[in-house]
Amino acid sequence: MKNDRVGFKYAIAGVYAALKTEHNIKIHFIIMFMTLFAGLLLGLTRIEWLFVLLAIGLVLALELINTVVELITDVLFEGKHETAKLIKDISAAAVLVAATFAALVGMIIFLPKLLEILI
Ligand SMILES: Nc1ncnc2c1ncn2[C@@H]1O[C@H](COP(=O)(O)OP(=O)(O)OP(=O)(O)O)[C@@H](O)[C@H]1O
Secondary structure (H helix, E strand, O other): HHHHHHHHHHHHHHHHHHHHHHHHHHHHHHHHHHHHHHHHOOOOOOHOOOOOEEEEEEEEHHHHHHHHHHHHHHHHOOOOHHHHHHHHHHHHHHHHHHHHHHHHHHHHHHHHHHHHHHO
């Protein structure tokens, strides 16, 4: 039980460290808070919340893993290296896929509600 608490502490420290060093993660966190705020304002249904939270969680988790991949690659490869480029590009692509999915989920859920208010 004590180990669980310690592990959680290190995990929070990991999020904090990633936020401090990675610009993209900061942007994703800001978008996350804006989306949650918009969701509260527009009154999402339970199912809509599930999709929004799933999409947000997927993007943030992949961002963190992408940061780890970048760090490990920098340690493994000194200077420019074709494989280092491949690893980083593919890892970044994983984030892009999740972010695109999240944007689509956001559009499907939020656009009709926004149009209803505006029209
Ligand atoms: N060692 C390397 N060899 C070849 N290409 C690399 C290498 N490191 C990074 N790149 C290329 O640069 C891109 C950006 O990599 P990375 O995010 O590590 O750069 P960065 O300058 O640290 O950027 P940031 O500080 O925004 O994270 C990679 O997707 C890859 O295409």
